[in-house]
Amino acid sequence: MEHDVIIIGGSYSGMSAALQRVRARRKVLVIDAGERRNRFASHGHGFLTQDGVAPDVIVAQAGVQLAKYPTLSWIEGKANAAKQVEGGFEIATEDGRSFTGRRLLLALGVKDHLPGIPGLAERWGQSVFHCPYCHGYELDQGPIGVIGVGAISMHQASMLPDWGPTTFLTNGSHEPDKEERELLDRRGARIEPSEIVEISGKADVLLKDGQVLSFAGLFVAPRIEPSSPLAQQLGCEIEDTPIGQIIRANEMKETSVPFVFACGDVARMAGSIALAVGDGAMAAGGVHHSLMFR
Structure with missing residues (x-):
């Protein structure tokens, strides 16, 4: 496997998870389509030390900090196919490339239907x-x-x-x-x-x-759904909630498919920068535990 974990989605939860894992010197690949849910908002609020800061600025600062870690790889592009292979998972992108990883973390974000x-x-x-x-x-x-x-x-x-x-x-x-x-x-x-x-x-x-x-x-209250069909392709259980569909995950953010994890807005009923960052950190812990002990 090329990577210890592939993270699909490089917004707040995905970056938070990536930070935890590269600090454990694990090989991490982030594939990001660049479509943050809050891209329409001019300011973010409720996130300690960043209250009132523009979302673009928060993301840029996070990117600079992550780039300092040598075990991080970052791909700008859209993942459009996922499948299980021996020893892990294979992800294909729209431009025809493919990547493999021992673990998969879906930080996909959601689509808002207004x-x-x-x-x-x-x-x-x-x-x-x-x-x-x-x-x-x-x-x-x-x-x-x-x-x-x-x-x-x-x-x-x-x-x-x-x-x-x-x-x-x-x-x-x-x-x-x-x-x-x-x-x-x-x-x-x-x-x-x-x-x-x-x-x-x-x-x-x-x-x-x-x-x-x-x-x-x-x-x-918009109706939400995962922004990508990757979870369905892999057979992850999807949960219907009062606000729409999310990926079902346990307390360590593992989905119904072993070694596939999910975090952020796509895996919880509430969305904010602070919650997404915390969720990403929790998912990273689940991923690392599985790499060490399973």
């Missing part, structure tokens, strides 16, 4: 968000809108009053029952049942009944 509301996608990461812990504080307690996409939106609508006056724009997706209405009332969130026509300006919502509601920011 509701098809005109004007929403253009504002994703700028004034439309999914994580209040990452972006709620910067709205400075201004009015917040939650765009309904289903029952999961109730969770967002009940959380967000901690960051500002909140309106739950149900948009025909979820009709709160009596208990849910009581919860929203206790939390100080109002319900707006009219359908959304479009979003304009910074976060101005035109409703079907003619109202235009202006917000400091909007939140929506």
Whole structure:
């Protein structure tokens, strides 16, 4: 095998895992397609020592630090095929190259499937968000809108009053029952049942009944799925969650396929830089344990 571990995905969780393993002097290959989930956001938050720093800057700093380790190899490209071979795994890239490794770590990231509301996608990461812990504080307690996409939106609508006056724009997706209405009332969130026509300006919502509601920011829960079919190719178990599909992994981040590990947003129900970095470190520990003892 050319490498001790191949890591697919060079964003926060993948880089974190790579750092742990090269510090153990293991041969690590990272294959990265360069499509970070938060590439639309201008600033990252909630990550100690990097609060408010642009994601591009965080990634660049990490890259400089990783490049100092001689057992690291980094490939810019997209992995499009994975299979088990004797002694490990073989990964093929779109440009026709192939690589082998004893262990495989999927730090694939996820695709966000946004509701098809005109004007929403253009504002994703700028004034439309999914994580209040990452972006709620910067709205400075201004009015917040939650765009309904289903029952999961109730969770967002009940959380967000901690960051500002909140309106739950149900948009025909979820009709709160009596208990849910009581919860929203206790939390100080109002319900707006009219359908959304479009979003304009910074976060101005035109409703079907003619109202235009202006917000400091909007939140929506996109449906997610792994950004690559590699896990399915390998036979890894995929878990359906309230927010979409993730790769099922145990406490050491090993999947249902022995010696295939997964970390970051693709293997957990919550996404942030801090969580991804921690998840990558945990997965690296699982990989190293398997290399030493199995």
